Amino acid sequence: MRYLLVVLLLPSTAFGSALSISSLGIDAVGLLGPDNEALDGSGVKIGQVESLRPADPDVDDAIVATSVDPAQVWLQQQNPLEDIFGLTGGETATAINHATAVASVMISTDAVARGVAPGASLYADGYVSTAATDHIEPLLAIQKVLTASGGDVRAINNSWGKEFPGASGGSQLALGVDWMATKHDSLLIFALNPTDAREDYDSPGDNFNGITVASAERIDGAGSWRRMAATNDIEPFYDSYHYEVDLIAPGENDIDLVGIGGFARTGNGSSYAAPHVTGTVALLSQYAKLELAKPATT
Amino acid sequence: MWKSLILVVLLAGAADAEEIPLKEIWALDMPGTKSIEELEPKIYTTVKGVNGARSHDLLEKSWTTQFSKTLGSLKRGDQPGKGFAVSGTGLDALKNALAAREKPPESLPEGEVTLVFFSHSGGHVLIDRVTRAGNQFDIHYRVKVTNTMDLVKKLALIPIGELAKGEYDVRISCDKEGPASRGVCKSFSFTVE
Numbered sequence: 001m002r003y004l005l006v007v008l009l010l011p012s013t014a015f016g017s018a019l020s021i022s023s024l025g026i027d028a029v030g031l032l033g034p035d036n037e038a039l040d041g042s043g044v045k046i047g048q049v050e051s052l053r054p055a056d057p058d059v060d061d062a063i064v065a066t067s068v069d070p071a072q073v074w075l076q077q078q079n080p081l082e083d084i085f086g087l088t089g090g091e092t093a094t095a096i097n098h099a100t101a102v103a104s105v106m107i108s109t110d111a112v113a114r115g116v117a118p119g120a121s122l123y124a125d126g127y128v129s130t131a132a133t134d135h136i137e138p139l140l141a142i143q144k145v146l147t148a149s150g151g152d153v154r155a156i157n158n159s160w161g162k163e164f165p166g167a168s169g170g171s172q173l174a175l176g177v178d179w180m181a182t183k184h185d186s187l188l189i190f191a192l193n194p195t196d197a198r199e200d201y202d203s204p205g206d207n208f209n210g211i212t213v214a215s216a217e218r219i220d221g222a223g224s225w226r227r228m229a230a231t232n233d234i235e236p237f238y239d240s241y242h243y244e245v246d247l248i249a250p251g252e253n254d255i256d257l258v259g260i261g262g263f264a265r266t267g268n269g270s271s272y273a274a275p276h277v278t279g280t281v282a283l284l285s286q287y288a289k290l291e292l293a294k295p296a297t298t
Numbered sequence: 299m300w301k302s303l304i305l306v307v308l309l310a311g312a313a314d315a316e317e318i319p320l321k322e323i324w325a326l327d328m329p330g331t332k333s334i335e336e337l338e339p340k341i342y343t344t345v346k347g348v349n350g351a352r353s354h355d356l357l358e359k360s361w362t363t364q365f366s367k368t369l370g371s372l373k374r375g376d377q378p379g380k381g382f383a384v385s386g387t388g389l390d391a392l393k394n395a396l397a398a399r400e401k402p403p404e405s406l407p408e409g410e411v412t413l414v415f416f417s418h419s420g421g422h423v424l425i426d427r428v429t430r431a432g433n434q435f436d437i438h439y440r441v442k443v444t445n446t447m448d449l450v451k452k453l454a455l456i457p458i459g460e461l462a463k464g465e466y467d468v469r470i471s472c473d474k475e476g477p478a479s480r481g482v483c484k485s486f487s488f489t490v491e
Contacts, residue, residue, distance in 0.1 A: 051445040098446045112354045160445045191447040230373040263345045263353035269448035
């Protein structure tokens with residue numbers, strides 16, 4: 001098992017923003033490209049799949065103004081505050097609020113709760129599946145994002161989890177991720193299931209062709225996010241499954257987020273660690289594109 | 299004979315249990331209850347109309363936010379602490395709860411009392427029902443399964459009205475305890491003097 005912290009070794013300048021993306025966290029603020037261009041994910045497509053989808057001011061009438069504005073969303077074009085798919089209004093709003101908060105870690109333009117890559121274009125699909133062991137619906141949603149976005153989605157964030165019906169290596173999810181890797185040039189990033197939250201859930205388990213992200217916590221509660229969070233606490237519940245943590249990123253000590261109406265709030269869990277990595281992929285992709293576009297680059 | 303007598307006594311006890319409706323409980327994100335945000339309407343209605351730094355600053359001033367900040371993640375082996383009771387109702391109870399968070403009072407003066415139920419960062423804990431039978435209160439909760447990988451904090455203020463002098467027990471339980479419920483506050487007792 002390897003625990004690595006996401007750190008960008010690029011020039012940076014600090015200014016007021018979400019604490020977890022400042023120098024205390026992944027240090028993603030004020031990054032510059034090869035010719036001192038601002039690195040904010042501009043020109044890069046990233047994706048998001050989870051239960052339901054983030055609110056989008058272009059399709060949700062109730063969302064008048066928000067600093068989280070996906071390029072495109074699919075599924076459930078209804079107003080997220082209405083009752084849909086058998087969920088009550090409150091539950092629907094909560095679920096979509098989670099998706100919106102996850103999206104905010106990646107693309108929020110809010111001054112306080114700024115995302116890792118506010119210039120990136122986010123394509124998001126939701127799934128609604130009542131079966132705890134069914135991984136087909138989310139896999140189809142991933143496929144939708146990869147094919148319907150016009151291609152070139154560099155990474156897809158997955159802050160969701162489910163139960164495995166058997167050994168994880170042969171699960172629908174593991175096989176699906178493997179297959180996607182043969183068809184698409186996109187990184188699938190999954191949040192590790194924090195057992196404190198979902199003790200019966202095992203995914204992502206084996207994730208040979210994707211990245212599994214666990215939460216980092218602040219040292220002594222106030223220092224930098226450089227320590228594996230106690231809430232990951234996975235060993236006792238994975239005896240019969242394979243698992244591996246590839247990266248840790250800020251997910252504890254109240255991550256700054258943007259809620260469904262555009263207001264700032266905080267949250268915890270690997271749900272919010274994974275999008276730090278997905279946003280970072282957007283920054284690295286932008287850097288690579290700028291570097292490759294230079295005439296001297298061969 | 300004795301078994302029948304015990305059964306009759308148990309049934310009689312159960313029949314005396316009085317339910318405290320969920321709709322009378324102020325809670326943070328629990329279906330069926332009153333939103334605790336309504337105790338601080340100036341903050342929460344304003345927050346939903348503004349973005350960024352202003353909403354952040356407003357939320358920092360909220361009593362709910364300040365209490366929530368005390369509910370960080372527990373490390374393995376740490377215990378969540380006990381629930382507790384405070385004087386007053388509504389916003390007064392919320393303020394008293396924050397003040398008493400570190401060292402809850404073991405005794406309260408006669409008058410309105412509110413039970414404080416909380417859960418550290420973890421699963422989606424929801425209160426199912428609250429009952430009273432004599433000097434015994436029961437808070438039954440469950441952990442809602444969701445597909446999201448977030449950890450949430452919970453707070454509920456349960457108004458139980460005016461209590462006479464005496465000793466009271468509050469039992470906090472769920473059908474199935476596990477990792478997702480280990481951050482839930484524990485049963486407690488208090489005295490009204």
